[in-house]
Each structure stands twice: as C-alpha cells, then as structure tokens.
Amino acid sequence: GAVVSQHPSWVICKSGTSVKIECRSLDFQATTMFWYRQFPKQSLMLMATSNEGSKATYEQGVEKDKFLINHASLTLSTLTVTSAHPEDSSFYICSARTGRHGYTFGSGTRLTVV
Amino acid sequence: QQQVKQSPQSLIVQKGGISIINCAYENTAFDYFPWYQQFPGKGPALLIAIRPDVSEKKEGRFTISFNKSAKQFSLHIMDSQPGDSATYFCAARPVRDDKIIFGKGTRLHILP
Numbered sequence: 001g002a003v004v005s006q007h008p009s010w011v012i013c014k015s016g017t018s019v020k021i022e023c024r025s026l027d028f029q030a031t032t033m034f035w036y037r038q039f040p041k042q043s044l045m046l047m048a049t050s051n052e053g054s055k056a057t058y059e060q061g062v063e064k065d066k067f068l069i070n071h072a073s074l075t076l077s078t079l080t081v082t083s084a085h086p087e088d089s090s091f092y093i094c095s096a097r098t099g100r101h102g103y104t105f106g107s108g109t110r111l112t113v114v
Numbered sequence: 115q116q117q118v119k120q121s122p123q124s125l126i127v128q129k130g131g132i133s134i135i136n137c138a139y140e141n142t143a144f145d146y147f148p149w150y151q152q153f154p155g156k157g158p159a160l161l162i163a164i165r166p167d168v169s170e171k172k173e174g175r176f177t178i179s180f181n182k183s184a185k186q187f188s189l190h191i192m193d194s195q196p197g198d199s200a201t202y203f204c205a206a207r208p209v210r211d212d213k214i215i216f217g218k219g220t221r222l223h224i225l226p
Contacts (some may be wrong), residue, residue: 006157042218095157105157
C-alpha cells in the first residue's frame with residue numbers, strides 16, 4: 001500500500017532556530033500533501049495544503065511566513081518551522097492523497113522547542 | 115463553518131464488548147466519511163470509510179452505520195480487544211474539496 005515516510009520522528013530545538021520536517025511518498029506520486037498540527041489530547045488541525053509545483057494554501061490563522069511549505073517534487077514535501085518558539089511545540093503530521101478516496105498519513109514528528 | 119461533532123470524548127469498554135462512537139455533521143455537502151485510528155506518538159491510520167450512498171459498511175469487527183437523513187454516522191467495534199485501545203477520529207470530506215475535517219476524537223480504553 002501507499003506509504004508516506006516522515007522524518008524526523010522527533011526533534012528538539014532551541015528557541016529561535018528553524019526546523020525542517022520532510023515527508024516522502026515512497027511508492028506513489030503525491031500531487032497533494034496536507035500538513036496538520038496536533039496538540040496533546042486534541043484533534044488534527046489542518047495547517048496547509050500543498051500541490052506539487054505551486055504555492056501552498058494556508059488555513060486561516062496559520063502564519064505562512066512561519067510555517068514554510070515546499071512541495072517541489074511529486075515525492076517530497078517539507079515543512080519548515082522558522083524561528084521556533086515553545087508555543088510551536090506540537091505533533092506535526094503530513095498526509096498525501098493516494099486517489100479519489102485515499103489519504104495516507106505520515107508517522108508524525110514530535111517537535112519540542114526549548 | 116463546517117463541523118463534525120464526535121462523542122463520547124472517552125469510552126471504557128470491557129474486553130469482548132461492543133464499542134460505539136458517534137458522529138454528526140452539519141453540512142450536507144460531504145461525500146466521504148472515514149474513520150481513523152491513532153496510537154500515541156503515531157500518525158492516524160484509516161480504519162474504515164463509507165460514502166453517503168451506502169447505509170452500512172462492515173470490515174471484520176468494524177462497522178460503520180450511516181444515516182443520511184439524520185446526518186449521523188457511527189463506528190461499532192465488535193468483540194473489542196485491549197489492542198483496540200487508541201484514539202478514534204471520525205472525519206468528513208466536503209464535496210469538491212480535498213481536505214478532511216476531523217472530529218475531536220474519542221479515547222477508547224478496552225479493559226482486559
């Protein structure tokens with residue numbers, strides 16, 4: 001089945017630094033990728049939708065200059081958290097469309113900003 | 115705003131029992147209703163999904179019941195096992211849209 005590989009699985013960074021999270025589709029081409037954020041014991045909140053070769057569409061309230069999304073190829077999408085602060089600490093998850101009714105999720109990245 | 119409301123927030127079921135999680139939506143323009151299972155520290159995984167032209171779908175111990183007129187759908191887990199202990203999310207996809215809207219989740223605990 002379709003697999004989305006997400007790395008790193010966890011990362012700790014200092015406040016003010018930037019962190020990049022990668023999601024790769026291993027055996028299919030992901031034309032559309034979704035990025036979610038999940039706080040403890042809460043649901044997944046969609047941050048942005050990216051289509052290969054075009055700019056990402058951000059949800060209301062998500063700072064596009066802080067959460068940079070790049071989807072330069074059909075198999076790789078990246079989320080860069082710039083100038084991270086402790087309130088950015090969260091669980092970040094990517095998801096890719098695998099067909100009309102298919103969505104495959106990455107395993108998530110636990111970001112801790114200290 | 116389109117919403118998917120999920121209940122209960124948490125659920126404790128004895129091993130072998132039936133776990134039932136309910137969801138309701140407020141917009142008729144959805145065309146896909148998936149259920150996801152998430153273990154701690156992992157991404158969600160698709161459990162089972164249904165489209166609005168079907169009233170029930172069963173896959174193994176998991177069944178979705180869908181009531182289009184009431185705008186409600188539910189997940190039934192038969193013969194619940196401790197390994198089913200996880201957080202379950204119902205979701206819906208608006209027509210002519212790619213994004214999935216998630217319910218708030220149900221933390222299910224199966225007692226051994």
